Amino acid sequence: MLINQAADVDPSSAESVEIAQPLLDQLAAIRREVLQALASDEPVYGVNTGMGAMSKVRLSESEQRIHQRNLLLGRAVGGPPWLPADEARAVLLGRLRTFLNGDAGVSVELIQQLVALINSNVVPQIPAEGAGSAGEIIPLAHAFGTWAGGDASGPEIGLKEAGLELGVDRSGSELDPHESGFELGPKEGIALLAGIPGATGRAALHVVRARRLADQLTAVAAGAIAVVGANRAPYQPLAGRGNDVLAGELARLLELAGPEGEPRSLQAPVSFRVAGQVIAHVRRSIDDLDRAVGRAFDGVTDSPAYLGGEFVGTAGFHGIDLTAYCDHLTAALAHAAEVSAARLHRLLDPSVTGLPAQLTHEPGPQAGLVAVHKRAVATTHRLRRLTLPTAIGTAETSNGQEDVQTFSWEAVGNLAEAIRLTREVTACELLAVYQAFTLAKRPLPTSLQIVADVVPPISVDRPFGKDLTRLLETVLS
Structure with a gap:
């Protein structure tokens, strides 16, 4: 399934996904603008501030580095029963569909990681119940927790075991997968949790x-x-x-x-x-x-x-x-x-x-x-x-x-x-x-x-x- 524009994504499809290069180029340009806007140090909810009732707390640069990962880890409070595999895949495709609109301003690298996850045989463990929040942060934290050191379904299968290159940060330095896993960039943790894509x-x-x-x-x-x-x-x-x-x-x-x-x-x-x-x-x-x-x-x-x-x-x-x-x-x-x-x-x-x-x-x-x-x-x-x-x-x-x-x-x-x-x-x-x-x-x-x-x-x-x-x-x- 070659995706030339956001509307081309079909969450009911079982086909492999490929994003056309012109669309990736558009998203990369938006990401550059986002990073420039973040450099102004103006408060941006969930990026350089806490979340929810903690949004008045400003985060230091070192805190911001781990904050996007912590957003996923701390909200993965669900448990069985898990979604069946086809519905879990639909959640991932739903998230991809919203990212392609450009509003989230996430990196092309993250989108490619998401595409790789969709095209792999790994099915994240996503709780079918218990999403008692204004959006769906709990199931989404499970869906993408592998990028913060969590596990996918199956016998303790992680994305690294699935052959996805998640052990490298944006600078090319190797990361300890047991400590950091794939390092999310600025705004990417909160973007993974936003809305109701699932x-x-x-x-x-x-x-x-x-x-x-x-x-x-x-x-x-x-x-x-x-x-x-x-x-x-x-x-x-x-x-x-x-x-x-x-x-x-x-x-x-x-x-x-x-x-x-x-x-x-x-x-x-x-x-x-x-x-x-x-x-x-x-x-x-x-x-x-x-x-x-x-x-x-x-x-x-x-x-x-x-x-x-x-x-x-x-x-x-x-x-x-x-x-x-x-x-x-x-x-x-x-x-x-x-x-x-x-x-x-x-x-x-x-x-x-x-x-x-x-x-x-x-x-x-x-x-x-x-x-x-x-x-x-x-x-x-x-x-x-x-x-x-x-x-x-x-x-x-x-x-x-x-x-x-x-x-x-x-x-x-x-x-x-x-x-x-x-x-x-x-x-x-x-x-x-x-x-x-x-x-x-x-x-x-x-x-x-x-x-x-x-x-x-x-x-x-x-x-x-x-x-x-x-x-x-x-x-x-």
Whole structure:
């Protein structure tokens, strides 16, 4: 992935990263200006002063030399559970994306070290929880603590062991890696901790996952509509007038559900009829979050940021925009999961499907898929508990210097869990749809034919959890 400008960075990409030379030259010019501005000895927050409540304390030159490293060491207070590898990589790519805007004024050398880390097989241990600050200094301190002598994940793997040349300072002198590791230059420690790049990078990754999940929701809902012989009237694109997203979703459902035939009833249960509205809302919520991610990446996140030739204190760490839209999508997914679970319940009902009760060959001696619905109910109950607005519940920290938080790190964590749980409910409905088509002796729709390759025919009760796991690991992966 050759990056010619900041906007080219894709936090969901697994490709190697390379920064084009013209962009590096621009960043090097900004860095020279930053160093000249710092030479004036004017107070610059977190560079020649302390942090937070200690910002009134001026630092000597010798203190400044170690201060940027100490910023990372002293804030790495997190612990397990750690982010999965793909989300940890998204954090690193998010940080790189913000550095390429130039506001942080970091050196080309640091950017190249970051690129080398992204392209290596080393995954920093980044805590998934516990970011109770105005920004996300705790997880970011872990993400970049290797440059201050910390460890990456794996069996005590550090960046030196990964082959990255971090044991040399800017003058070319060798450093003791157990004492100093890679020496950060002026302003670079605080720049690594600034803003909400981690939550933004993770959100960008989850936008991609949520889009894939939305397509899966559509395919499974269309299968349910087809197998119960639902009246197709609610899915006519004309019913989406004034709402292009809804009209598009209705058209997809109508196409995937296939020809109507003779409907079983004038109106199917509500959970079938509203599928278009529910999934369209999910898709709109994804688009809203995607735009919030773009604003977060394009906006000013550093503080102090180097803007217009001077250092400017900003509030770019206050991620209410990102938090709100993560919450919005989490709630949309929770609603979609509840509607999916409701359809699953109706699929077990002979009055709706015309099939044997609980989708079993022998109702009574066999329980069929009734317990699959119970799992879906438990999963949706857990999903509901994720829908509390994340930014509610601020608390003072840092002796009152930080008296408000948005908890964007937690909001994107809730979204990741919401995607996982919604996928789980979708797997439950998909298994029921598959069994309903089998009992009806009808071929699966083209979009769902892969299920037959993953799930053996269901003729008797068995541990259906294994079938659900196979669906989650293959069809709905």
